[in-house]
Amino acid sequence: MGSIYLIRHGQASFGADDYDVLSPTGIRQAQVLGGHLAQLGVHMDRCISGSLQRQQHTARAALEQLDTAPTLEIDDAFNEFDADAVIRALVPGILDQEPEALTILRNGANNRAEFQRLFAMLIERWVSGEHDVPGLQSWQAFVSQVEGGLLRILERASNKQNIAVFTSGGTITALLRLITDVPAHKAFELNWQIVNTSLSLLKFRGREVSLASFNSYVHLQLLKAPELITYR
Structure with a gap:
């Protein structure tokens, strides 16, 4: 089976004039994530990001920690609402x-x-x-946007690929709704728990997709630095 790693962006600049900028904490979170993936020996065959600055910056800061990484692809479907x-x-x-x-x-x-x-x-x-x-944009239109991005990934993927998607909490919530059929309001109850740079893992074969894990942030927990565990 193939794997899609859904990665939420690092901490953005909540309360600032431009939210779409990683804070110093957000940059550090992304670097820690990349180092963690390198230690695990995870090889990414493709890396995709939404077009938002905070998503792309997270991707690049994380990928810099890997020995080898594919060129970052951009797909607006993975933007936040x-x-x-x-x-x-x-x-x-x-x-x-x-x-x-x-x-x-x-x-x-x-x-x-x-x-x-x-x-x-x-x-x-x-x-x-x-x-x-x-x-x-309605919620249903947003879910359809995200579904289009997922289908484009699956159309190009082989069943043994590892694919990283650097995205946002709302986008991950839409994917949970699509894959698990959880009601939207329940999906958003999970949304509020998604930690910056957390990993959620999807497994796929062809167009069949299942949720393997959700909101893992062990890479931050291992540092025993609670200030790195953030939700915006």
Whole structure:
């Protein structure tokens, strides 16, 4: 069987003007991941990344630690969904019950717990399909985008290849939904637990794909440095 390693990007710059930049912690996480894969002797036949900066930077920082690595391929299908667009489109619908939502969401770095509570509420509305807004990518359209990327991988792959996909938490969640048929709201409950640079492993034969492991971050745990275990 072949293997697809789903790798979430390193810590980005939450609360900064540009989220799509790895923090110093994010760079370190990616380097540790690459060193871990090198120690395991994992050989990658293909390496694919979404086009977001944080995904590509994670890939390159990790791959630099390997003795040999294939050229990084870019596929937009593995980009994260536009969280800012979801917030902008759906927050008006919760203001009656959450009058402070705009202030909290604009200052998320200063109130992470409340930001997460409100963001989770908005995501639940998004994945339900009952609050679709013109111009906003729907959850179903996002899942279809990710499915297209997975199918392109499988069409080119042989059953003994190791393939790394550097992506984001929402994309991994969409793949969980596709592969395990877990309900979307349950998939997102798992999403909130996905650690930066964690590994989730898919096994495939032809177009048959199964989940072998989820959200492993032993490469960070072994360092006994809790500051490297992050979720954004």
